Amino acid sequence: MLPVYICDDDENQLQHFNKLVSNTIMIEDMDASIVCTTSSPYQLLSYLTEHKTPSLYFLDVNLNTSIDGFALAREIRKYDPRGFIVFVTVHSELSYLSFKYKVEAMDYIIKSDSKDISSRIRECILKALELYTLPTNTIQKAIALKIDGRIISMKLPDIYCIETSVEAHKIRIYKRNGYTELFYSLKKIVKLLDESFFQCHKSCIINLSHVKEVNIKNCLVILENGKVCPVATRIVKSLALKLNMNIP
Structure with missing residues (x-):
């Protein structure tokens, strides 16, 4: 509606x-x-x-x-x-x-x-x-981040994952080639994302549409761009099920 x-x-x-x-x-x-x-x-x-x-x-x-x-x-x-x-x-x-x-x-x-x-x-x-009501692949959803008086817009399908940076109070937003580092928090940005995103770890949010493989044994997820992300032990199996992947 x-x-x-x-x-x-x-x-x-x-x-x-x-x-x-x-x-x-x-x-x-x-x-x-x-x-x-x-x-x-x-x-x-x-x-x-x-x-x-x-x-x-x-x-x-x-x-x-x-x-x-x-x-x-x-x-x-x-x-x-x-x-x-x-x-x-x-x-x-x-x-x-x-x-x-x-x-x-x-x-x-x-x-x-x-x-x-x-x-x-x-x-x-x-x-x-x-x-x-057009399919989401026809109109691409986007987020707008207000940072230091600037508005930064990003299309959600272009984002592969978002993780905390090694530098305090920053996050890294990964796309197909490389990443952008911004002063922002996972807690704030997760509220702007849609159902295609999943917080697999306290330090990482992934785009489910870009997942290539879930390594249940080592609690890792591999994305299509080669990026490897950690998955919390308690949710690794539920992530695999969410993606309709076979669990050995």
């Missing part, structure tokens, strides 16, 4: 838009659900940090807070790099700012165009659902 967020500082507009979206989902019997309707961008972000999954966002541009809709969208991208963002506003002249902020908006709906708004909402939800 596709989660839907709505944020508008005007309470009347917020409830009106919530009703339009809700009716569209119900009448069309769409596999979507409104999970957050709020006038506060901070409340939206608070909810989002606890429910990290690709979602559809309808955002007003002028939120009358310290951050506007574009800045909110940029924050959303840190937690949901593959989400679908739609700006809803009376300020048609500000549409160019969505490009300036580099937030990849799906659409820009003008509130004053009452005849068109319902059909535009419908089109946005249908398009988001179409993309949301």
Whole structure:
């Protein structure tokens, strides 16, 4: 089911838009659900940090807070790099700012165009659902890490494993050829990963789709790029079973 967020500082507009979206989902019997309707961008972000999954966002541009809709969208991208963002506003002249902020908006709906708004909402939800339900090998999932004021984006299928570095407070993210070392922790990054990843040891997380072999006797896993990772003794057999490998 596709989660839907709505944020508008005007309470009347917020409830009106919530009703339009809700009716569209119900009448069309769409596999979507409104999970957050709020006038506060901070409340939206608070909810989002606890429910990290690709979602559809309808955002007003002028939120009358310290951050506007574009800045909110940029924050959303840190937690949901593959989400679908739609700006809803009376300020048609500000549409160019969505490009300036580099937030990849799906659409820009003008509130004053009452005849068109319902059909535009419908089109946005249908398009988001179409993309949301595509196989994961068609749309590659990604994570966005905020480090020293920079946003580093990585596609999950490209990651083979992640392990703690010999240098304190750092991790190594291994791809096919070599690795990237960053100031981050396994505890934090594991929360951003999907079900294709498995923490096989307190010091290592592996991508199950890149496992070549599990050595049960020596408690090791060998990845397709030749990288060898330790596996905790208590879970080595369950890892082999998870990968549908024969256990001698």
